[in-house]
Amino acid sequence: MNYGYFPGCSLHSTAREFNISTKAVCSSLKINFTEVEDWICCGATPAHTTNHDLGLALPYSNLQLAAQQGFDTLVAPCAACYNRLKVSDFEIRKSDEKKNRIHEITEDKTEADISILHLIEFFKNDFGIEEIKSAVKNPLVGLRVASYYGCLLVRPNEIVNFDDEENPTSMDEIVSAIGADALDWSHKTECCGAAHAIPKTEIVLQLCKKLLQAAENSSADCIAVACPLCHANLDMRQNQINKTFGTKFNTPILYITQLMGLALGYGANDLSLQSHFVDPIKLLTRKNLIPQLEKMNREN
Amino acid sequence: MKRKLETQITLNTLIDSFSNEIKTLSKVNAYECYQCGKCTAGCSVGDFLEETPNQMMRLIQLNLRDEALNSKTPFLCATCNTCTARCPMDIDIAKVMETIRILSEKEKKKNVKEVSKFSKIFLDSIKNHGRLFELGLTARFNIENKTPFKDSELAPSLIFKGKLSLLPQKIKNRKRIKKIFDNSINEKKGVE
Amino acid sequence: MSRIGVFVCYCGENIGRTVNCSEVTQRAAKLRDVVYSVDYKYMCSDPGQQIIKDAIKKYNLNGIVVASCSPLMHEKTFRHAVVEAGLNPFLCELANIREHCSWVHDDKRNATDKALDLIRMMVEKVKKNLPLDTIKIPVTRRALVIGGGVAGIQAALDIADGGKEVVMVEKSPSIGGHMAQLSETFPTLDCSQCILTPKMVDVNSHKNIKLYTYSEIENVKGYIGNFEITIRKKTRYVDDSICNGCGICIEKCPQKKINSEFNTNLGTRKAIYVPFPQAVPNIPVIDKENCTYFKNGKCKVCEKFCDRNAIKFEQTDEFIKENVGAIVVATGFDLYSIEKERSDNYQGYGEYGYGKDPDIINSLQFERLLSASGPTLGEVTRPSDGKIPETVVFIQCVGSRDKSKGIEFCSKICCMYTAKHTMLYKHKVHNGKAFVFYMDIRAAGKNYDEFVRRAIEEDEAIYLRGRVSRIYREKDKLIVKGADTLIGKQVEIAADLVVLATAMLPQKDTVPFAQKLGIGYDKYHFLSEAHPKLKPIETNTAGIFLAGACQAPKDIPEAVAQASAAASKVLGLCSNDQLEREPYVAYVNESSCIGCEFCLQSCTYSAIENKSIVNSKGELVKKVAYVNKGVCQGCGTCVSICRSKSIDLAGYTDEQIYSEINSMFV
Incomplete structure (x- = not known):
């Protein structure tokens, strides 16, 4: 398998x-991903809500690039990019007419026969939960994690279908594998407001308030995410939410890979834990979950 | 429906071909909808809507084209797909919303200007650079939206945390992205 | 010498509009051997029939072709008329110029020509027709009823009261079915068990009813009037001929925490049990899966305490043969479950938690909570913590009318029982609030709509028009996210208990069962009636009738009405010693038959046997095929497979078919 890596704009x-x-x-688990060269934006929500073809052509162009660069599988960590890549692939596989039209648009006849995986899907199905478990050096014992999947990892289930659309569990399986407590909570797949963050902030504030409330109800220490948009909305705007609604949320929002990194022995700086608006370091220190010697394990 | 409908519903309005237009564009037969309201019940942005999703479907069933195209609902839709996922009749309601939104935008109907502006600026940004330039996007949106200080408290930390680069990332093959934009939107000039 | 009469019907405008009937009549008159030809507006009418009768006498006709509608409609009418004029009925044939011609064509010229073609074919056929006699088969004048729910009970009692013997087979330990589980019934609110148990007792004590409970149909052979049934009497491990139902075994059984099926898993039972106090028969069974003795080889407490020595651990399944002439199938329904892991083809409801929350229950479970004989003795409490629920949300159409889950039909009874649930709940929990999410209220039945109005107007059930998108738990409450489409807003209710009106499906394993009986079923596995309007009780297999919810969702009155209808069909069938059927069966030319047995192997109805031909000294000359006329369905498979052309089908001989075909090429 030759894995291409598609980070998307947000991850940069x-x-x-x-x-x-x-x-x-990836480096700790000896996973080899190669970033697709000169990739372009997937178009996110604005593209497909402005023009159907544009919404398909932008992601497809990336699939063509990946094919030209010799990849057979493309792994995307960003849930939004993943979703757009999958939708585009699905629509174009379904109809030759659509494919011809998109080939016209990209002015490129490359057939992009590429399987698209989300990072979590990769860990679960290609890499293996047991393998993750056996690589854990610093189990996150006692950390209560609410795994938040949002919309784009599970819907539409006809297209993105590596997990149950109403009760997904793959992220929870990773959370359990790294020694933390995976919480069964009510808002796993509710929407955070997504692209409305900037134009309709009030929507995002209200939806995220409900999410944070639900996480608090399940006595979560933190929320794990796999989508930059979900992260930004929950983390960056948590203070605004508190101001708007008079709440006192202080729930760190962590990328699932940051939690995995901790379990694999990386320190706070290695994982850029300090770059969140809601500080997770205090929580993790209190729970004694940050490896004391930075990089120690990596050098072994 | 909180908004007052402007159209007098008459035989002429009822037999318009809007439902066929939607069928052609989105492959959805609006008459499969039996108005159960499950889409509305689960809508993420339900609190913010004037017309609920099932009412949007009803507007199509009754061929009330102008009313549908003037609705804010498709612009407030967060494209979370919950409606589609749970529709007992397997109707892709999110796709219908997207279709109406595109039609509305094309015909410059009344819509939610912030959302529509954001989309345009977003697409401009990727059209120019190949990748999204977030600082530029936010700044331009705030200026054009006449909310210059919106989220300004977030900017310094974002920059400090290294999360917002001050310069756009540009791709090498800029022609590629330009072609895609020009060819996709060839029936009208660009998205700007 | 053939003397054929052709009678052309206009069927009002049905045929006359597209076929030029008078032209057809004139051209038919010129066909060889046609000595008389006439048209008439309604040939099936009395004057029409009279024309046929008169012509037969006047022209001395020996073959009749009526060009009219499908033989399914009026073949009987015309053959009857022919008999009255003294001809053998099988010398009359119908040329279908309506369904096969006028109804399916627009062009009058071509349709007229085609009508004549059809007539010409029939004229050629009828020339080769032989007078035939109907076949008489003996009838075993007793019936089998499969299923001991209210439909089966009603059918059995009606047949038994009509003086015919009934064998009833019920797979569970007691008869009573789902009706025995219900609390009170709509629209009168009378107690379900109070009206059912007398009938159950009647079944048990009726001299004409032989009851097999905890038994299943193992095999069905034969045909209308002559079925041979093999019944598997499953092992109770209790000798029902000795047991007097004293119940000491149940009392002493140490294994007490087994989910009670009768109480829809809301209550428990012992490893030796009767499903409910009024069970018929009142004979316990041992649940082998959960019995300590069967699991560990030790215990036998029940055996020790039984002073009649009725416990028989060494008992095995028994097979019993019964002969009957008719069968009533009343196997009833099951409820759709919202679970994710499932054995059927449907989807579960992830949005309602896949059935994992104990306080999201189905309607049958709610019936048990309401029932005085239920696990809570009629007190409405919620399963999770026994608290009395102050807010109950009822959701209709769960599974039903839901294409995405795989079920498109309406389960018909949910609107009514949900209204009943809100009433009964209100009567028990006075400060309780009942909310109903519905799509449409379907209350078409005598006093039904009035009943629903009462639930809303007097018992204060609040009806919200919309489906529910999601249910999730928030601490002590279930959050129900629905909508009211009439006001166009989302509705969120924090409920203590949620009751789902789940779809009605046929019993599990209906398909292998239907195949055993040779009857049809639809895509949901409901058993199929022979005709949706005119044969709603019959199946496509003669002698097998349907009653109750095995055919489609039904409420009690409908199930009972259908059961009585099935009983009347059975009584009609059993009112004669013999049964007449059409003589279209295969017959063997024994002199040319070479006894290769190909036909025997090809017959799907097992109607062909071997027959030995012996000479006067009793020595075997040869073996030939022999057709059992009672079993043969006249399908013709044997005819097409016979290598020596020794088998043919009466009424549809090869010669007749070839004549029809040849007539097309003259």
């Missing part, structure tokens, strides 16, 4: 800690 900016921690985890 607001979600750089997702990129950093993914790379750390």
Whole structure:
């Protein structure tokens, strides 16, 4: 299997800690991903809600690039990129007419026969939960984690279907494998408001308030995510939520790869834990979950 | 429906072909909808809507094209797909929303200007650089939206935490992205 | 010498609109051997029939072709008329110029020509027709009823009261079915058990009813009037001829925490048990899976305490043969479950938690909570913590009318029982609040809509028009996220208990059962009636009738009505010693038959046997095929497979078929 890596725009900016921690985890688990060269933005929500073809062509162009660069599988950590890549692949496989149209648009006739995996899907199905478990050096004992999947990892289930759309468990399986407590909570697949963050912030604030409340109800210490947009909405805007609604949430939002990184022995700086708005370091220190000697384990 | 409908519902409005137009564009037969309201019940942004999703489906069933295209609902839709996932009739309601939104945008109907502006600026950004330039996007949106200080408290820490680069990332093959934009939207000039 | 009469019917405009009937009549008159030809507006009417009768006498006809509708409609009418004129009925044939011609064509020219073609074929066929006699088969004048729910009980009692013997087979330890589980019944709110148990007792004591409980149909052979049934009497480990139902075994059984099926897993039972106090028969069974003795080889407490020595651990399944002439199938229904892991083809409801929350129950479970004989003795408490629920949300159409889960039909009875549930709940929990999420209220039945109105107006059930998108737990409450489409808003209710009106499905394993009987079923595995309007009780297999919810979702009155209808069909069948059937069966030319047995192997109805031909000294000359006329369905498979052309089908001989075909090429 020749895995291409598609980080997407966010992982190069607001979600750089997702990129950093993914790379750390991969290096520890000896996973070889190669970043697709000169990839472009997947178009996210604005593209497909503005023009159907644009929404398909942007992701497809990336699949073509990946094919040209010799990859047979593309792994995307960002749930939004993953979803758009999958939708585009699905629609184009379904109809030759669509495929011809998109080939016209990209002015490229490359057939992109590539399987697309989300990072979690990769860990679960290709790499193996047991393998993760056996690589754990610093089990996150006593950390109560609410795994938040949001929309894009599970819907539409006809297209993205590596997990149950109403009660997904793959992230929870990883959380359990690294020694933490996977909480069964009510809002695993509720929406955070997504792309409304900037134009309709009030929507995002309200939806995220409900999410944070649900996590608190399940007495979660933190929320694990695999989507930069979910992360930004829950983490960056938590203070705004508290101000708007008079709440006192202080729930760290961590990328699943950051939690994995901790369990694999990386320290706070290796995983860029300090770059969150809601500080997770205090919680993790209190629970004694940050490996004392930075990089110790990596050098072994 | 909180909004007052402007159309007088008459025989002429009822036999319009809007439902066929939607069928062609989105492959959804609106008459499969039996108005159970499950889409509305689960809608993430339900609190913010004037027309609920099932009412949008009803507007299509009754061929009330203008009313549907003037609705804010498709613009407030967060594209979370919950409606589609749970529809007992397997109707892709999210796709219908997207279709109406595109039609509305094309015909410059009344819509939610912030959402529509955000989309345009977002697409401009990737059209120019190949990748999203988040700082540029936010700044331009705030200026054009006349909310210059929106989220300004977040910016310094974002930059400090290294999460917001001050310069855009540009791809090498800029022609590629330009082609995609030009060819996709060839029936009208660009998205700007 | 053939003297054929052709009678062309206009069927009002049905045929006349597209076929030029007078032209057809004139051209038919010129066909060889046709000595008389006439048209008439309604040939099936009395004057029409009279024309046929008169013509037979006047022209001395020996073959009749009526060009009209499908033989399924009026073949009987015309053959009857022919008999009255003194001809053998099988010398009359119908040329179908309506369903096969006028109804399916627009072009009058072509349709007229085609009508004549059809007539010509029939004229050629009828020339080769032989007078035939109907076949008489003996009837075993007793019936089998499969299923001991209210439909089966009603059918059995009606047949037995009509003086015919009934064998009833019920797979569970007691008869009573789902009706025995219900609390009170709509629209009168009378106690279900109070009206059912007298009938159950009647079944047990009726001199004409032989009851096999805890038994299943192992095998069915034969045909209408002559079925041979093999019944598997499953091992109770209790000798029902000795046991007097004293119950000491149950009292002493140490294994007490087994989920009670009768109480829909809301209550418990012992390893030796009767399902409920009024069970018929009142004979316990040992649940082998959970019995300590069967698990560990030690215990036998029941045996020790039984002073009649009725416990028989060494008992095995028994097979019993019964002969009957008719069968009533009343196997009833099961409820759809919202679980994810399932044995059927449907989808579960992840959005309602896949059935994992103890306080999300189905309607049958709610019936048990309401029932005075239920696990809570009629007190409505919620399963998780025994608290009395102050807010109950009822959700209709769960599974039903839900294409995405695989079920498109309406379960018909949920609207009514949900209204009943809100009433009974309110009567028991006075400060309780009942909410119903519904799509449409379907209350078409005598006093039904009035009943629903009462639930809303007097018992204060709040009806919300919309489906529920999701249910999740928040601490002590279940959050129900629904909508009211009439006001166009989301509705969120924090409930203590949620009751799902889940879809009605046929019993599990209906398919192998139906195949055993040779009857049809639909895509949901409901058993199929022979005709949706005119044969709603019959199946496509003669002598097998349907009653109750095995055919489609039904409420009690409908199930009972259908059961009585099935009983009347059975009584009609059993009112004669013999049964007449059409003579279209295969017959063997014994002199040319070479006894290769190909036909024997090809017959799907097992109607062909071997027959030995012996000479006057009793020595075997040869073996030939022999057709059992009672069993033969006249399908013709044997005819097509016979290598020596020694088998043919009466009424549809090869010669007749070839004549029809040849007539097309003259």
